[in-house]
Structures are given as C-alpha cells and as structure tokens.
Amino acid sequence: MTRRTSRETRTVMMLVGVVLTMGALSWAAVPFYNWFCRVTGFGGTTQVATQASDVTLEEVVRVRFDANVDKNLDWTFRPMQTRMDLKIGENGLAFYEAINNSDEIITATASYNVAPEVTGFYFDKIECFCFTEQTLKPGERIEMPVSFYVDPELVNDTDASWIRDITLSYTFHRTEPKQAALDADRVDNVN
Incomplete structure (x- = not known):
C-alpha cells in the first residue's frame, strides 16, 4: 500500500467517524435537552x-x-x-x-x-x-x-x-x- 493510499484511507475513516459522531449527537440531542430542562428548570x-x-x-x-x-x-x-x-x-x-x-x-x-x-x-x-x-x-x-x-x-x-x-x-x-x-x-x- 502506498503512502498516498494509506493517507486517503485514514482521511476517509476520519470523515466516516465524524459523520457517525454527528449522527449520534443529533439522535441524542432531543432526549438530552429534555433531561437538561427537567433537571435545571430551563x-x-x-x-x-x-x-x-x-x-x-x-x-x-x-x-x-x-x-x-x-x-x-x-x-x-x-x-x-x-x-x-x-x-x-x-x-x-x-x-x-x-x-x-x-x-x-x-x-x-x-x-x-x-x-x-x-x-x-x-x-x-x-x-x-x-x-x-x-x-x-x-x-x-x-x-x-x-x-x-x-x-x-x-x-x-x-x-x-x-x-x-x-x-x-x-x-x-x-x-x-x-x-x-x-x-x-x-x-x-x-x-
């Protein structure tokens, strides 16, 4: 595997990780916000x-x-x-x-x-x-x-x-x- 291919693979994996992280945070936002409001009275x-x-x-x-x-x-x-x-x-x-x-x-x-x-x-x-x-x-x-x-x-x-x-x-x-x-x-x- 060449150095360039390795770098491209890492970049793609990092981007996939960012997308998955953003998706998980979006999914958790509503329950977290509801919990936060109940706890703080916000x-x-x-x-x-x-x-x-x-x-x-x-x-x-x-x-x-x-x-x-x-x-x-x-x-x-x-x-x-x-x-x-x-x-x-x-x-x-x-x-x-x-x-x-x-x-x-x-x-x-x-x-x-x-x-x-x-x-x-x-x-x-x-x-x-x-x-x-x-x-x-x-x-x-x-x-x-x-x-x-x-x-x-x-x-x-x-x-x-x-x-x-x-x-x-x-x-x-x-x-x-x-x-x-x-x-x-x-x-x-x-x-």
Whole structure:
C-alpha cells in the first residue's frame, strides 16, 4: 500500500467517524435537552415531586393558570380558576376542564411550562394530567387536577427571590393513542 493510499484511507475513516459522531449527537440531542430542562428548570420546565413540601413560609405567591389548544385539536380546554394565592411551600390543587367538541375519539397530551422561566426549577408538580395522555370520546367533558407547590428555596435564589407571580401554562396537542388505550376502547365498545 502506498503512502498516498494509506493517507486517503485514514482521511476517509476520519470523515466516516465524524459523520457517525454527528449522527449520534443529533439522535441524542432531543432526549438530552429534555433531561437538561427537567433537571435545571430551563425554559420554564417544572419539576416533579413525590410528596408535598414539609416547609411553608408566610410569604405568598400568586399562581395564574393558562390553557391553550393546538389548532389541529377540536377541544375546549380551560382552567377552572384563573389564579390562586398560596403561601410558598403550601400545596395547591387546581383543576382544568377539557371538552372534546368533535365527533371522534381523540387522544392528546399537554405540554407545559411556567413563566418567568427561572421559576421552573422551583415549581414542583406532585400530580398532573400532563404526565399521561388524555383520551376523550365525542362530546366528553372531564375535569383534570394538578397538585403542586412552589419550593421555599425560591426565596434564597438571587435571580428568583423577588418573584411572587407565576403563570402555569398548558397546551394540548393531538397525539396518536398508545396501543393499550386502543385495546381498552375496543373492549368497551364490545361490551
């Protein structure tokens, strides 16, 4: 093998390695970004808690509720309360309402965030309809709860300690139902 052929082979192998590396990084970008947002609260991504806070402060935070629907989803979706005043660390329970206005069974998933974005790291959800897909039959109406609290550590963050108004926002998007939901629906229709 000549020196030139050897060099060309190395160059081709390096280029193939670069392409494979770029492909792997592209594939991993979305899961990594989602993980990063969940861990840091980046972009207003809220946290998930397994239990309520054990510390409640006397300071009050106002949580406003917002609801949106993707243009491809024929649902009415709205908060059942527009705001809630809570002590920081106090557990809140809010409800949203969804109505399927179409003549078909529709499955949808809610994306969410809070504003200002810096509060995402301190906004903890214990239970939320946004953790799972929601399937509604034609004309069906449901009330969906979200249990949450604002972490008392908020007052110790120099970038967020002044914030006392937080907006929790959801947007429902149409999704393809999971096979288990389709199977359950078929069983319901047979019975």
